[in-house]
Structure formats: C-alpha cells, structure tokens
Amino acid sequence: MFAGSNRSFNLGNFGFKHIFLLITLLFYFNISRLFLDVVFLNLIPDRLEALKDFPIHARADSIDFLSNMAAIFLCVSLSYGYFLLEKGNLSPSQYNLRVQILGLVAFLPLILYFLLHITWLKQTDSSWDFDLELLHEPAGWQITNEWPFETESQDSRWEFYQIGVFNSLRVVFLSIICSTILGIVVGVSRLSRNKILSNLAKIYVDLFRNVPLVAQLFFVTVWFLTVLEPFSELKNNNFLEWIYWSNRNIIFPKIEVGTLSYLILGVSVLLVYRIFTRFSERYLPTEYIEDKRFHHRPFYSLGKKWEPVAVDFLFSFSILLILYGITNIVDWNYKFSLSEILNQGPFSFFVLGFVLIYLSSYLNKNLDHDGLNNFTDNLVESSSNFRFQIRVIVFAVALIFVYSSLSIDKPNLITERDGKELSWGLWKFEEGTYSDVTSVFLVLMIGLTLYTTAQISEVVRGSIQALPAGQIEAAISVGLSPYQRLKLIILPQALRSMIPSLTNQYLNCWKNSSLAILVGFTDFYSILNTIVNNAGHAVAIFSLILITYQAGSLTISVIMNNINNSVTKVKI
Numbered sequence: 001m002f003a004g005s006n007r008s009f010n011l012g013n014f015g016f017k018h019i020f021l022l023i024t025l026l027f028y029f030n031i032s033r034l035f036l037d038v039v040f041l042n043l044i045p046d047r048l049e050a051l052k053d054f055p056i057h058a059r060a061d062s063i064d065f066l067s068n069m070a071a072i073f074l075c076v077s078l079s080y081g082y083f084l085l086e087k088g089n090l091s092p093s094q095y096n097l098r099v100q101i102l103g104l105v106a107f108l109p110l111i112l113y114f115l116l117h118i119t120w121l122k123q124t125d126s127s128w129d130f131d132l133e134l135l136h137e138p139a140g141w142q143i144t145n146e147w148p149f150e151t152e153s154q155d156s157r158w159e160f161y162q163i164g165v166f167n168s169l170r171v172v173f174l175s176i177i178c179s180t181i182l183g184i185v186v187g188v189s190r191l192s193r194n195k196i197l198s199n200l201a202k203i204y205v206d207l208f209r210n211v212p213l214v215a216q217l218f219f220v221t222v223w224f225l226t227v228l229e230p231f232s233e234l235k236n237n238n239f240l241e242w243i244y245w246s247n248r249n250i251i252f253p254k255i256e257v258g259t260l261s262y263l264i265l266g267v268s269v270l271l272v273y274r275i276f277t278r279f280s281e282r283y284l285p286t287e288y289i290e291d292k293r294f295h296h297r298p299f300y301s302l303g304k305k306w307e308p309v310a311v312d313f314l315f316s317f318s319i320l321l322i323l324y325g326i327t328n329i330v331d332w333n334y335k336f337s338l339s340e341i342l343n344q345g346p347f348s349f350f351v352l353g354f355v356l357i358y359l360s361s362y363l364n365k366n367l368d369h370d371g372l373n374n375f376t377d378n379l380v381e382s383s384s385n386f387r388f389q390i391r392v393i394v395f396a397v398a399l400i401f402v403y404s405s406l407s408i409d410k411p412n413l414i415t416e417r418d419g420k421e422l423s424w425g426l427w428k429f430e431e432g433t434y435s436d437v438t439s440v441f442l443v444l445m446i447g448l449t450l451y452t453t454a455q456i457s458e459v460v461r462g463s464i465q466a467l468p469a470g471q472i473e474a475a476i477s478v479g480l481s482p483y484q485r486l487k488l489i490i491l492p493q494a495l496r497s498m499i500p501s502l503t504n505q506y507l508n509c510w511k512n513s514s515l516a517i518l519v520g521f522t523d524f525y526s527i528l529n530t531i532v533n534n535a536g537h538a539v540a541i542f543s544l545i546l547i548t549y550q551a552g553s554l555t556i557s558v559i560m561n562n563i564n565n566s567v568t569k570v571k572i
Helices: 016-042 060-086 092-106 108-124 157-190 195-210 213-227 260-281 307-328 338-343 345-370 381-405 439-465 469-477 482-519 524-535 538-567
Strands: 243-245 249-257 406-409 434-438
Touching (some): 016 108, 157 524, 157 538, 195 439, 249 439, 260 381, 434 439, 439 482, 469 482, 482 538, 524 538
Antiparallel strands (some): 249 406
C-alpha cells in the first residue's frame, strides 16, 4: 500500500493478464523499432531526392535514438489506452471507437514504413510508377467474348478493361444466382427422407467440394470439346433451326425490344393489378399507432387508407423508370463507352428508379410499423376461384403486350453462295439475326456454379439442422405439407444464420472468377495481365486489380449485410 493514496496496490492483483501485457509490449517495442529505423532512414535527405522538401528530416547518427524514443512513446500510449478500456461505463460505440484508435496507433509504424518505402521505390524503380496513363493508349490486340459491345485493336486499354469488368460481373452474377438456387435444392435434398435423393445429393457435394476448381474447369472444358460437335457439323446440330450448338459457341435467336410502349404497357398492367390486389386484401388495424416520427412521410396526409396505395404506385413507377433506362441506356450496336452511357438521358431515369425503389421500401417499413400493410387471410373458395380467373386474364393481356413489343429473329445460317455449297470453314450467320454464348463463358459459369453450389448446399444444410426440432414438429401438428413447412417455417428461420456464410461463398465466387484466364475467357484480370506483359507497369496494374476485386467484394458485402440487418437485429 502507498501512503497518502486513496487506492492501494496489491501484488496479488498483478496477475497473469498484466504479465502477458508486459510481454506483448516488449515484443511490440522490438518490432516497431525495426520498422521505425527504416522510416527514419528514409527521412534522411541523402536517402531520397524527392524528400528533400519534406518538413521532417532525420540525421544518420540519431536514427537509433529517434526510433527508440518513438517506440517507447507508442508503448506508453498503447498501455494508457488499454487501461482506459479497462474502465467501465463505456457505451458500445465509445468502446469500438477507442479500439479502432488503439489499432491505428499500433499499426502506425507499419503504415509509415509502407508509405515512405514505396515512395522511395517509386523514385528508384520504374516498375513502381503508379501512372495509369498507359491505359488510354491503343491496346494493339483484339479480344474475344466482348458481347454485347464491339471493339477494335486501336481502342484504348481502358475500354478493354471496362469490357473485362462487365464480363466478370455477368459470369459471377449468373453463377451466384444459379448456385444459390441449386445449393438450396441440394442442401434440402441431403436432409430428405428419400434415401436415393439424399445419397445422390451427398455424392454431388463430396465430388465437387473436394476437387479443386482448377481441375473442375479442366474437365468441363474437355467435356465441351469432346461431347459438343465441332463447327463443321453445325448444320446437323440444331433444334428446329432456332438453336445451333458446337464446341465453339451456342447460337440462339436474337430478341430485341421493338416497340417500347407495348413493353411498358404490359408491365404496367401487372403492376396496377398488383396494387389493387393489395388494396382489396388490406384491412385497417383496429388500433392505429400514432407515431410522430413518421409524420414527415410524403404521403402521410393522404390518410391511413390511401397512403399504402400511394406507396405502391411509387414502387411501380420506379420499376417503369428502371425498365425505360435498361431498354434505352445503351445502343447495343454502338461501340461501348462508359462516358457515353453516363451522358445519356436514360441513365438518369435508371438511377432515379433505384432511388425511388429505396424510398418506397423505406416507406413500406414505416407502414409495417403502423400496421397498415396487413392483409386478410380468410378468403372464401368462390372468391379464390374468381381471383384466379382474373389473374389468368391479367397475365394473358400482359403477355400479349410484352410479346408485341419484342422482335425475334431466327438465326440465318449461310451455307450456300451463288447456288454453290460453301465449305464448313466459310459457314457463317447473317449479321443481326442471332445471339450467341461462347463455350469459354459457359465453361467458366458452369465450373463456378458447380463448385459454389456444393459449398452453399452445406451452408443450407447446417442452417436447417441448427433449427429447434420443435419448430418442425409444430408445423407438422398443424397439418402443413412438407413444401409448406419448408417455405413458411424452415427456410425463413434458417435464412438468419445462412446469410453470413452465403456472403463468404459469394465473395469466393467473385474472387474465383480470376481463373477465367485458364479457359481463355477475357475477364478484367486476364486483360490487365495481358497489359502487364505488353506494357509493363506491373505494380500500378496489379494495384488496379486489387482495387477492382476490393470494390466488388465491398459491394457484395454491403448488399448482403443490408439483407442480414433486415432479417436479424442481434447486436453485441
């Protein structure tokens, strides 16, 4: 005990935790001193020409002293911050903020090391030049899999990079959609009482989960090259002369939007039907919850009866704006340019549509809070039959409008010229009469889908098995069929624990798309890798690769985190 002090020091309280802290600080002192030595070395004017104007300089004979003092200061700061965290009465936000500050202080020597060392490398080694002006120079080669855009060899490398990003996004998007659907089917099948179905699902998972994706891509490629007939047999490999297939690509009819007004009219019929269906099924709550927080809603003055209808119309209007933007944002016959898209008027409608959709979803949440989005569930049989008949008529009318807006061209295979049959090497399709999917695109998408499906199926199976058995037993007791139990009880509850693991699998799918270089698919990684081989600047180009992957990963994370926050409110 120290005299004159209100607090006493007991050696017994100085336990293992504090001893471990001292050992950690000693280790941190030595590591940080090594990095700080390099930092102060780079601050010597003779070391780096570019840093002569830097406001802080170091003397060569004082580097050891400066690094030791800086390391001691960091250790004292971290110790003080640690004991501040030990004090109670901190809110979660305050605690997280202090932890982030401590982490920044702890990694400060490493951050300074990288910044100054990279600056020195940039001045002494040309490969570390971060100038990306070379992307605006002509590419000098031709790429494949450029659909739906057209490029030429004299186009800039930046345009090639944009097309590569688009190729990566479309193959990953389709793979995620397909693997999610198949993963749920396979995961549920593994828990099926049908032994044959369960064992088949288990064999699928064990086969595709345990084999590397590279090997799977190889076997899928071999399958395409051996099973699908070569281009010379194209005349025989077709379905009613509407779809042609070969080991080169798959040809199918070209569908274009002819009359936009008919398409919008067809979609409008469906949206209006949905609005009035929701209105007819909605009942007003017996107790209306008044909450002044929501008085700022734009349609609040319409009253509790018509406000939900206005929100539904806002959502429908958003869909129409997005539809208009999609059908007019790009002239598919024009050379792709990101700047051209951004400058087009329909792009603003496209963005406005997404903004209004977000607003309508926010308003819907508030309506749910007020109890204004409740629906009746006591429909009589005659009413259900009548609703079904009306639904069939509405969908038929909408389908007629949508079909009237489309222009479908049958692929025209040219095998003769001037009455003479051409050899297979000269066969071609008439321009503008077909669309195609290349074999390398299908190989990559199938490979990613099969591999990711096996991973997602285990996520689904684990989430379902984590549910309490009483939930399923209660569903059985009320007479729900297996499909109803799965749709209404099992999957909605399993989704809460499923989303974080699904996010990891989606991120892996995005990163695994880099294997496109193995099958010859021109994603952005393969394009930038070709630029490195032709023009150099490896550090700058690979930094762009890292930034692109990071941007895609963050986008997926934000989307999935928002979905996760909407289904669970658990915070620690």
